Amino acid sequence: MEHPENNEAYKGLVVNAGIEQPSSVNPYLKRKVKKRQLSVSEFVEGIVKGDVTILSQAVTLVESVRPEHQATAQEVIEKCLPYSGNSIRVGISGVPGAGKSTSIDVFGLHVLEKGGKLAVLAIDPSSERSKGSILGDKTRMEQLSVHPKSFIRPSPSAGSLGGVARKTRETIILCEAAGFDKIFVETVGVGPVSYTHLTLPTNGIVINKADGSNIDKAKLAAAQFRNALHLFPAPDSGWTPRVLTYSGFYNLGVKEIWDMVYEYIDFVKGNGYFEYRRNEQSKYWMYESINEQLRDSFYHNAKIESMLQEKEQQVLRGNLTSFVAAKSLLDTYFEDLK
Ligand code: GDP
Secondary structure (H helix, E strand, C coil): CCCHHHCCCCCCCCCCCCCCCCCCCCCCHHHHHCCCCCCHHHHHHHHHHCCHHHHHHHHHHHHCCCHHHHHHHHHHHHHHHHHCCCCEEEEEEECCCCCHHHHHHHHHHHHHCCCCCEEEEEECCCCCCCCCCCCCCHHHHCCHHHCCCEEEEEECCCCCHHHHHHHHHHHHHHHHHCCCCEEEEEEECCCCHHHCHHHCHHHCEEECCCCHHHHHHHHHHHHHHHHHHCCCCCCCCCCCCCEEECECCCCECHHHHHHHHHHHHHHHHHCCHHHHHHHHHHHHHHHHHHHHHHHHHHHCCHHHHHHHHHHHHHHHCCCCCHHHHHHHHHHHHHHHHC
């Protein structure tokens, strides 16, 4: 007998009529995979509400080198400016092993006892390679990293020192707008000068690791600093500098340091020096921004890009003086702008 399967009309499997296939199992999946970038006002609203996820995304935009990200970042920063400027900003700088993380952990817990919120921005300008990954290791600040009122943000520090300093300042503005009233900026090695402890030597010096067999050495160092301070002119702030020792590891002397910091802040707020410094910084950054944008516009100009190498070679070969080369490039640039 012929097998039924040899009959053309035979179908071994029966397909029942079913419901229509949906176009996608989860219509929201696509949106979830590729996050839509927030609008400027969504960023600002989120930041001002204190949403740290949105704050983080905004900081990522600040750090981005893509022009469209930078454009959004600048708008967000501008809208956040009115909410900024009221934090205590403290710079902590030192070589690896100096005790920065240990100190930040205890300092952070101490300042948070009074309430408020703390942002720790960790920057490593000496190492572009690490992309902040070493500093990003959250275990470095064991207690702070799990504190609900703290925000720790390691920053990759690609680019020039000036660029890093600007991005740090912009990140500070965003953090302040998000309600962080205490900001620690941690830098490794020779960080942006304006942020280091020791650039304000005449307003106060604190010496770490004053514990165990180190105590005598720390006290001696403190005495030497006290003597040396007399050799400096009196600080513009009018404040009489002090030298203190502490141990981050054993949490000794931490309260005394912060009592001094708060006393200093009250003092300089009282005599107008605090506001004066903030205004000076704003002025500085206005000119910095102008310089940066002019430079950027010049070097990214197509005509300039095409001429630059050639002019440089002519200068190196002695066929053109530096000044003539610069002038001809600038003339080309200004002509092109017309
Ligand atoms: P960082 O690289 O500057 O962040 O330094 P760490 O905070 O990681 O500290 C480096 C080393 O110094 C660690 O082994 C710490 O335990 C130690 N250290 C930090 N603070 C103190 C301190 O106050 N006293 C002593 N004795 N050791 C400390």
